[in-house]
Amino acid sequence: GAGVSQSPSNKVTEKGKDVELRCDPISGHTALYWYRQSLGQGLEFLIYFQGNSAPDKSGLPSDRFSAERTGGSVSTLTIQRTQQEDSAVYLCASSPQGGQRAFFGQGTRLTVV
């Protein structure tokens, strides 16, 4: 596609359930980022993939959060045993190379009830 695609756009889940959020980056972009945007918290970095390098996971808030990127393209962010504080908009972005201009998806709004 022409831009970064995220699915689903909205997700409501019960506390304690696992969720998977998907990101399709722009074709050919080697860098992929996940951010979380909570009300009043700005953009919180979660994880960064760059080509075949080991991902930078330094932003993941707990071991309930994990992400993978298959074949250097699609990425999935998984949150296990969701908690209410996980409610936020999860944004994915990609760029041709790490540290350069990032193109953002529209985000997945996660609500944990």
Next chain:
Amino acid sequence: AQSVTQPDIHITVSEGASLELRCNYSYGATPYLFWYVQSPGQGLQLLLKYFSGDTLVQGIKGFEAEFKRSQSSFNLRKPSVHWSDAAEYFCAVGASYGGSQGNLIFGKGTKLSVKP
């Protein structure tokens, strides 16, 4: 480690007035610098970027920003604000090489309100 500070959480200006949004960064080498804007219900849109060269960069919608190495700053300016500029603005710092140093770090954002 890279970090970005936007000291102002919320700024209100009158329509037609000038605007300056502050951004300070921490980075060991010459960074790549960006300003993004997020309008209500919209995605993040790039306003402008600095990679190298002229330290005053022009962006879309009449915005400009100046890179000042000595002050580790990249403040965003606009001479005359329009009501449609009301949004949240994010400053970001990146690097030119891959690996963990290629990460893109954002500030917490500055919310701009515009008074009629």
